[in-house]
Amino acid sequence: MEQLRTTPLTGWHHAAKAKMAPFAGFDMPVQYEGIMAEHAQTRTKACVFDICHMGEFRLEGPGAKDALNRVVTQDLDTLAPGKCRYGFLLNEQGGILDDLIIYCLGPDQYMLVVNGACEENDFSWIKARLGTGPSFENISSATGKIDLQGPESLGVLEAVVGGSWRDLKYFSFLETTWRGKPIIVSRTGYTGELGYEFYLGWGQTPALWESLLAAPRVKPGGLGARDTLRLELGYPLYGQDLDTAHTPVEAGYGAFLTKTGDYVGKAGLSTIREHLVPLRIDGRRSARHNDAVCLPSGEQVGVVTSGSFAPSLGHCIALAYVRDGAEKNEAFVVKAARVDLPAARAELPFYTQGSARKKLG
Template sequence: MEELLLTPLSGWHRENGAKMAPFAGFDMPVQYKGIMAEHKHTREKCGIFDISHMGEFRLSGDGAKDALNKIVTHDLNTLAPGKCRYGFMLNEKGGILDDLIIYCQAEDVYMLVVNGACRASDYEWIASHLPDGLDLCDISETMAKIDVQGPQSLEVLEGALGGSWNHLKYFNFEQIEWDDDPMIVSRTGYTGELGYELYLPADKAEKLWKKLISDERVMPVGLGARDTLRLEVGLPLYGQDLDTEHTPEESGAGFFLKKESDYIGKSGLGTVREKLIPLTIEGRRTARHHDKVCLPSGEEVGVVTSGSFGPSLGHSIALAYVKADEAEHDEYVVKTARVELEAKRGSLPFYTEGTARKKLD
């Protein structure tokens, strides 16, 4: 059995009763007090998440922008220092190798945040397509990532870091010093709520985590609630909703693609064979990854990629790839291992009360 990697906070999680499970090669907390409680607390107050399994690369050198622009779908020509942007890295056929956020730290200096399970393959892909003279460094093992998410996250952040943070706009970040070490404070997240992602040296993670958890408004949250939170607002998960067999256009994310310049995989776009669609299911019975999606007539037209009960909604929800010419029906049937579930085509986000884009005073 492969030995699981640990985050800088793995010891804290186990000492504090977290239920642990393998994820992306790491020993990760799934829940502490329960998925429902952690989900509700994040929607109403503030949850903190150990997301240190993610990968971080630093790319720098004269011409870094132009070189990276040819590898990713992000338009780096309009990405100024202090701003970050979501997008994709594609293979030659337009399939998604990974979805990632790119941070512009300075002219020709970028931090790329990639999915933990894709870290090694992403690094190899990027390195193989860069010209000589640029510095690409995998800094993942030196960094920790803590997410602070929820309507009260601004107050929690200010209590932990000091100062005022209401000036930071959505998908903007600042590079500061905390406890005599560099930290990136990014107004981003994966929950649909107002939130911040903090990147800091691995050896400072537990000190910051304990400071955050000492706030009575804060609850530690595991990957279980992180999954229900992201699904309620329609955010995809790589390896389930996104993969090398589907393009951003098929996943419903074509609007993230830059139009003016070429990049690897652009020539493979344009043909939409399947569409990722949202489904709503009454009651608590849930569809699961790989469940078949059929028309009411019984014809099989797709497959579920993500499914869960939506705690904020009171019913179950799912995402599914469906044949493009069958993706606009009002009603479907999901065939699970035990029962058939009636499903209706929904709209995204399922949960519409999120505070992520809230304007702060």
């Protein structure tokens, strides 16, 4: 039996009677009150999520920017200190090893935030390609991460951490202190709502978690609600919607690949075999991962990668890879368990009323 890892908050989750399940090798909370309630809480008020399973690496020293620029898809020449950027780590064929956010801490100083299930492989892959110049350290086991998400999160942040945070722009961050110890506060989000991420010392995480939950109108959220929230935005989940069998272009992220310089996997991006498409399915019966996607004629053209009922929309939604050329169709049929589900080609994001990019100044 797999020995699951724990976060600094695992004991709290068990005490709160959360429904727990293995995720990325960790014992993680799936829900507390329930997925629907936690989804609504995040869309209307504020939720906190334990994201300590994510991996964090620190890279610094002479040549760090140039070395990392040759490994990731992000253009680090245009990434200023205090800014962060989403992108990909690719294999030699252009397949996605992971999606990640890179934080520019200063000249030749970076923090990389990767998916927990990919942490060890990512670190080894990157380290083998950096050369001997800059220092590269896996700080995951020393770093806690809490996400505060929801339209009321700004008020919660200012009440708990102090100061004014209205000037913090989308995909920006600030290094500050909380109770005398260093903390990074960023504004990226994965739910489509206004939100902030806290990176701090592993042992300091429970105190911040409880301080955030002590604020009015804040509740904890689990991975279940996090999944429905991200799917309503059409955001991909690594291991389901993103994998080594597909490139970022096939996943619909070609517009992110603007860097002119060379990097690992760039040559493989011109090969297009499939496209990740958004689907609308009326009703409450949802498509599931690996369900077949067919044309109305019955010909199979792909498979579902993610599917769920969308609480904010009142119907089901899905992401599916379909073969090149089939993405132009408007109508599909999903072969779900015991029933065929008519599906229509949709546009992303499915949910368009989120507060994530709201101007606060």
